[in-house]
Amino acid sequence: xIVLRDVIKQYKNKFALYNVSLHINPxxxxxxxxxxxxxxxxxxxxxxxxxxxxxxxxxxxxxxxxNLHPNKIPNLRxxxxxxxxxxxxxxxxxxxxxxxxxIRTMGISSKEIEARVFGALKVVGxxxxxxSRPSELSGGEQQRVSIARAIVNGPPLLIADEPTGNLDxxxxxEVMQIxxxxxxRGITILVSTHDHAIVNHFRKRVITLENGQKIKDVQxxxxx
Amino acid sequence: xTNGSTRNRLKQKVxxxxxxxxxxxxxxxxxxxxxxxxxxxxxxxxxxxxxITSMAAILLIFGVIFRTTLSLSSLVDEMGGTLEISxxxxxxxxxxxxIKNIKKIKHVKNVSFISKDKSWNxxxxxxxxxxxxxxxPDVLRVKVDNMKNIDPIMTDVxxxxxxxxxxxxxxxxxxxxxxxxxxxxxxxxxxxxxSLLTITIINNTIQxxxxxxxxxxxxxxxxxxxxxxIKCPLVLQGAIYGFLGALLAVIPINxxxxxxxxxxxxxxxxxxGYAQGLVVLSVILMGVIFSAGGSLMxxxxxxxx
Numbered sequence: 215x216i217v218l219r220d221v222i223k224q225y226k227n228k229f230a231l232y233n234v235s236l237h238i239n240p241x242x243x244x245x246x247x248x249x250x251x252x253x254x255x256x257x258x259x260x261x262x263x264x265x266x267x268x269x270x271x272x273x274x275x276x277x278x279x280x281n282l283h284p285n286k287i288p289n290l291r292x293x294x295x296x297x298x299x300x301x302x303x304x305x306x307x308x309x310x311x312x313x314x315x316x317i318r319t320m321g322i323s324s325k326e327i328e329a330r331v332f333g334a335l336k337v338v339g340x341x342x343x344x345x346s347r348p349s350e351l352s353g354g355e356q357q358r359v360s361i362a363r364a365i366v367n368g369p370p371l372l373i374a375d376e377p378t379g380n381l382d383x384x385x386x387x388e389v390m391q392i393x394x395x396x397x398x399r400g401i402t403i404l405v406s407t408h409d410h411a412i413v414n415h416f417r418k419r420v421i422t423l424e425n426g427q428k429i430k431d432v433q434x435x436x437x438x
Numbered sequence: 439x440t441n442g443s444t445r446n447r448l449k450q451k452v453x454x455x456x457x458x459x460x461x462x463x464x465x466x467x468x469x470x471x472x473x474x475x476x477x478x479x480x481x482x483x484x485x486x487x488x489x490i491t492s493m494a495a496i497l498l499i500f501g502v503i504f505r506t507t508l509s510l511s512s513l514v515d516e517m518g519g520t521l522e523i524s525x526x527x528x529x530x531x532x533x534x535x536x537i538k539n540i541k542k543i544k545h546v547k548n549v550s551f552i553s554k555d556k557s558w559n560x561x562x563x564x565x566x567x568x569x570x571x572x573x574x575p576d577v578l579r580v581k582v583d584n585m586k587n588i589d590p591i592m593t594d595v596x597x598x599x600x601x602x603x604x605x606x607x608x609x610x611x612x613x614x615x616x617x618x619x620x621x622x623x624x625x626x627x628x629x630x631x632x633s634l635l636t637i638t639i640i641n642n643t644i645q646x647x648x649x650x651x652x653x654x655x656x657x658x659x660x661x662x663x664x665x666x667x668i669k670c671p672l673v674l675q676g677a678i679y680g681f682l683g684a685l686l687a688v689i690p691i692n693x694x695x696x697x698x699x700x701x702x703x704x705x706x707x708x709x710x711g712y713a714q715g716l717v718v719l720s721v722i723l724m725g726v727i728f729s730a731g732g733s734l735m736x737x738x739x740x741x742x743x
Contacts, residue, residue, distance in 0.1 A: 291662030321462030
């Protein structure tokens with residue numbers, strides 16, 4: 215699903231990523247860990263083309279997205295779900311409208327949109343919050359809405375950049391459990407985090423970055 | 439059967455006649471329209487009103503000046519039609535062959551002959567003349583299609599045999615031509631200035647819209663909303679401002695047009711049949727095209743999509 219080959223990302227004189235290679239198979243659940251500045255966010259941003267590699271190949275679903283034409287970037291992003299630390303919800307829209315936003319732009323019928331949105335809300339356990347605004351929800355609930363939005367288009371890949379960064383331990387655990395359920399539906403999940411407790415609890419594959427380099431890649435690993 | 443179920447059945451019937459791809463496109467177009475309306479509503483009534491009236495004022499100035507130029511052009515054309523070149527013939531001149539030769543010259547509309555006897559009798563009727571021999575020559579009156587062709591025609595006529603002299607109301611023709619040129623230049627300048635003002639106003643407005651919706655647009659972009667789906671409502675918003683401004687400007691322009699029509703009727707100057715429609719169409723097109731252009735420029739500058 216995701217292949218990185220000798221990826222380098224350089225900002226002026228500083229390397230954010232240096233010769234990173236990795237391979238994530240379809241259906242895997244992978245934690246990307248490391249301290250702040252290790253290069254996690256840069257790697258995640260590269261996957262949805264918010265950043266371009268300075269050198270190397272980034273393959274998503276077999277396509278080298280490093281050479282992707284800028285016009286095709288929205289297509290790439292629609293093929294994956296993205297979850298952010300700060301949720302990135304439209305505060306003026308209801309939960310329903312937030313989740314439906316992207317699929318509405320694709321010309322899908324309102325009947326199908328409704329079915330998809332409520333299906334996604336069911337997965338995150340927020341069917342009764344469809345008419346609420348994000349400001350009326352707790353942080354954990356807002357992140358669950360953000361997960362619902364990420365999965366509403368049925369993507370084969372979901373990437374979550376520090377999804378529990380703004381949450382307390384209880385909400386963090388709930389959010390991670392939802393991501394695990396999503397993974398059980400066959401969706402590949404890549405989560406960047408520096409939350410030891412979560413990584414150690416779930417015992418998934420753990421890729422560790424340090425100073426822009428991959429230093430460890432362990433199946434059923436922990437975060438030391 | 440309830441109204442709701444009748445409506446649903448009708449909806450299904452209509453849908454069944456539309457190919458699936460079209461339905462998708464129609465839904466997308468509908469969503470873009472909704473986004474555009476939302477954008478206008480979010481901008482606020484007072485700002486919308488300010489933008490539309492500013493646009494209307496600019497387009498009104500353009501429309502009135504354009505209309506004035508069209509009337510002046512009519513006047514100039516009419517004068518060009520009435521202005522004649524007088525060609526004075528030598529006493530031994532072959533009138534018929536000279537008429538034939540003049541008619542061959544390009545841009546000559548008509549040639550008429552006035553004998554020296556007729557001229558002398560007319561003159562004697564107007565002024566008391568002493569009893570002398572008729573000193574006047576035979577004259578040909580040459581009508582030209584356009585005033586600007588008078589000079590070259592006169593040059594050609596002078597080259598013909600048996601021509602004593604030529605003449606026409608040169609001063610008047612030149613003055614009218616200058617006024618016509620000035621009015622055309624003013625229209626062009628006003629059009630350029632109006633276009634720039636339209637673009638600037640819409641550019642700044644859309645910049646404000648983009649600033650106020652920056653976060654929303656950023657989220658849309660990250661979620662994979664197409665670039666053109668983000669851009670389209672902003673371009674349409676600009677175009678709608680231009681269109682509404684133009685519609686508002688058309689009302690006083692029509693009143694001005696009525697005065698022009700009355701003036702044309704009074705002086706018996708024919709006006710282009712399409713003048714009214716041309717001015718209205720130009721104002722609307724200018725409003726819409728330059729407003730959409732202003733939006734596009736703003737999007738290009740302030741929106742990294």
